[in-house]
Amino acid sequence: MNSDKITKIILLFSSFIILFVAGGMVFSLVKGAIPAFKSFGAGFVFSNTWNPTQGSENYGALPFIAGTVITSVTALLISLPLSFSASLFLGEYYRGTRMAKVLGTMVDLLAGIPSIVYGLWGFYVLRPFLVGLGLPNQGFGVFTASIILAIMIIPYATSLSNEIIMMVPNELKEAAYSLGATKSEVIFNVIVPSARSGIIAGYILSFGRALGETMAVTMLIGNANVIPDGFFSTGNTMASVIANQFGEADGLKLSSLIAIGLLLFLITGVINAAGKFIIKKLN
């Protein structure tokens, strides 16, 4: 047997493992979630009670879905203008300069910091700062969590869009300049349109990261299992309620947590699919 065939077999084998693991994950999530959906039906998704008291157990995922969506969307909105400007700065305006190199390294560094470090910084520095500005609830809540999420995804989105912007062919830009276009005209009429799908893909990936972010959010959102009744009130997210409660959970509660995990899995899947669809459309 030649080495070519062996390589083929090994590659096939490894790919199959990935498929197997992903399939197994979905299977065990669905299997674990069945008791919760049997007890509460589709109402599980829309119910806002989370009552773990023995005898009157009743679980619903709505508070956590709301918390996750609100914090992630807010984080994306906060990060959009900042990371977009940063990527233009690095990828076009100051491209190749020493300053851009230093900044680019910093951005990559920030993108690699573990989330617990962001959480610590948020808890001990950002939160007291926001309390000083008059934020209620001692700074715990949806707003603080969204800010920390935004800070976490800015380098991520910047780094991704920066790469795409740098990949725009020079010929295109030079052609525009030779026609007398200004720098901002080149950016908005040449670079952004041609890098559009890549930039959007970057933001979708960042959004996905915000959806699943756990540790930093847990430390700042206040972990109150209710639908946040305002921007500054406490709440909880899907990832954070799982992290908080899985250790002690059993029976119906464990099944409900797994069901939340399954929902998070589905939401992330839908977001990714939507992203791919948008990219396809734009291309």
Add this chain to the structure above:
Amino acid sequence: MKQLVIIMMAVFALYSCGNKPNKNESAQPASKITLTAAGATFPMPYYNMVFSQYTQSTGTQLTYGGIGSGGGIRSLTDKVIDFGATDAFLDDTAMIKMPAEIVHIPTVLGAVVIAYNLPGVDSLRLSNQLLEDIFMGNVKKWNDPKIKSNNPGLNLPDLSITVVVRSDGSGTTHIFSDYMTKISKVWAEKVGVGKSLQWPVGMGAKGNPGVAGTISQTQGAIGYIGSEYAFAQKIQTAKVQNSAGNYIAPTIASVSAAAQAEIPADTRIMLTNPAAADAYPISGFTWIILYKEQNYNNRSKDQALATVKFLDWLVSAQAQAEAEKVHYSPLPAETAEKAKAILRTVTYDGQPLLNQ
């Protein structure tokens, strides 16, 4: 294909090599036995201290994972540990659900303290009604007239009350909610008893250390934690009104006083809100749980013997004397005797492991 087979064989060889040392380990002599335990975080400061002392004096290795009472019970159910630890005893229905009969060994008495963060306020007194009002969310400000009238002379600030509770399931929550249910009808109806609850108000933090950290970092916060976590971080604790109407600070003496009641032979009793006039009302035993028949999962007799010998030492006067160093109260002498009697019912193949 030959190459592939050779690779596979190499992998298997490596794998089986990796397994061999483990098998040898379990057959090692008694002096090098490793006992694994997991469970409640509430008694963890005490366990960490005495476990390492025992390892130093006997050579028996002990590891304790603070994963919460529920985690301890589940690990024992799954038979992956030698003994579990819990702050909430298993009731009769939970006992039946275990794969085999278990016994409860009380190890120490601890208090759940009401910790708060108010700079300059060092002697807060909380009546039963105030505890209900604060934890039900009816009193929202520290300078509320209700708090003021109960604490004349205290300079209470115009600050919102931030209630901090456990976000994970917890034996500490069980003790606290058991007490609240005894003193407040409203609480009993709306919230009830449990290791995790539907809280009317408040924000959650994970584990005793998490709640303690959040309180110490948050002005105006109030919450319930295992006493050692408050004392170690120098967080202020409130005096709580007991059933005799006295305001009692959580001290070693006042917690010991809570255990003067009649303790049943199997030691499964909640000590909250006792009748004694000088007792701190939110205290309780914390237990170690183990299987009555120790021959399961191919455990060796040495392993079983080491387990009960260690637990027998844990309830001895020598180990109990250490409890006060970390602000726990030692077991009353009669309770320790009961614990020793229970340990003498633990068997291996039907034979008691310890002599009478």
